[in-house]
Amino acid sequence: MAQEKAKAGKSKEYTVEEKLKALYNLQKVDSQTDKIKILRGELPLEVQDLEDEIAGLETRVDNYKDEVKNMEDSVTAKKNEIKQAEELIKKYEDQQMKVRNNREFDSLSKEIEYQNLEMELCEKRIKEFTQQVKDKGGIIEISVSTLNERQDDLKGKKSELDGIIADTKKEEENLIKKSEGLHDQIEPRLLSAYQRIRSNARNGLGVVAIERGACGGCFNKIPPQRQLDIKSRKKVIVCEYCGRILVDENIDSEPEETKVKKETKVKKETKGKKETKGKKETKVKKGTKGKK
Numbered sequence: 001m002a003q004e005k006a007k008a009g010k011s012k013e014y015t016v017e018e019k020l021k022a023l024y025n026l027q028k029v030d031s032q033t034d035k036i037k038i039l040r041g042e043l044p045l046e047v048q049d050l051e052d053e054i055a056g057l058e059t060r061v062d063n064y065k066d067e068v069k070n071m072e073d074s075v076t077a078k079k080n081e082i083k084q085a086e087e088l089i090k091k092y093e094d095q096q097m098k099v100r101n102n103r104e105f106d107s108l109s110k111e112i113e114y115q116n117l118e119m120e121l122c123e124k125r126i127k128e129f130t131q132q133v134k135d136k137g138g139i140i141e142i143s144v145s146t147l148n149e150r151q152d153d154l155k156g157k158k159s160e161l162d163g164i165i166a167d168t169k170k171e172e173e174n175l176i177k178k179s180e181g182l183h184d185q186i187e188p189r190l191l192s193a194y195q196r197i198r199s200n201a202r203n204g205l206g207v208v209a210i211e212r213g214a215c216g217g218c219f220n221k222i223p224p225q226r227q228l229d230i231k232s233r234k235k236v237i238v239c240e241y242c243g244r245i246l247v248d249e250n251i252d253s254e255p256e257e258t259k260v261k262k263e264t265k266v267k268k269e270t271k272g273k274k275e276t277k278g279k280k281e282t283k284v285k286k287g288t289k290g291k292k
């Protein structure tokens, strides 16, 4: 809040005309940045997509490997069970040699039979797990080769993008610096309006000049009275069709009369200008309060 106030105080120094000029210049700078981004095209998105896909594949391969590890552990466990069964069978067979009656012999025979069944069951499970390990191995192989392909794609796309970025980096940095410098000359409310319109517009234009009596953004005709209002540069006027902020086509250059006036009455004007400036500011401020 305090920061906003400080910023608003800073931009109080500027007239509506100066703000409009700053906005128009900001638009030109931002449009140049847009052009650089267009040059990069879909590459940044493609790189992002590939990075996401690779991360997904890596997780999947890791999960498969965990599953294989678990199955291999199960195989080892089953092999141990078989060993134990074999030992038990050997023990029971030894005991059978020393039995005193048929009942004891039969009981041991049953135990041996049971351990043999257990061993069979373990063999069956080992076969199943081994097959699963093999199947998973095939899936892992396919996933890994897809992963490698994607990583190669990513490498290529990234170096292409890095090349483009390197070519335009300095330019882009300068443009961003310029853009930020201009932000200070525009009150926050107007700036955020500009940024909102710009982000909604397909061509990235938030401020447009009148071109042959029409809005330079949507090309709808502007009524003559409105054109005069825009030329006077005393109010921020937006296109009633597309909502873009409108400026006159000569916003870059001083209108002929003011040029002469300024040259001859630079010192005299300062006082008068300050008064009108004060008035305009209160107007803008009231507008803000009313909206909030």
Ligand SMILES: [Zn+2]
Binding pocket: 215, 216, 217, 218, 219, 220, 239, 240, 241, 242, 243, 244
């Ligand atoms: Zn328009």
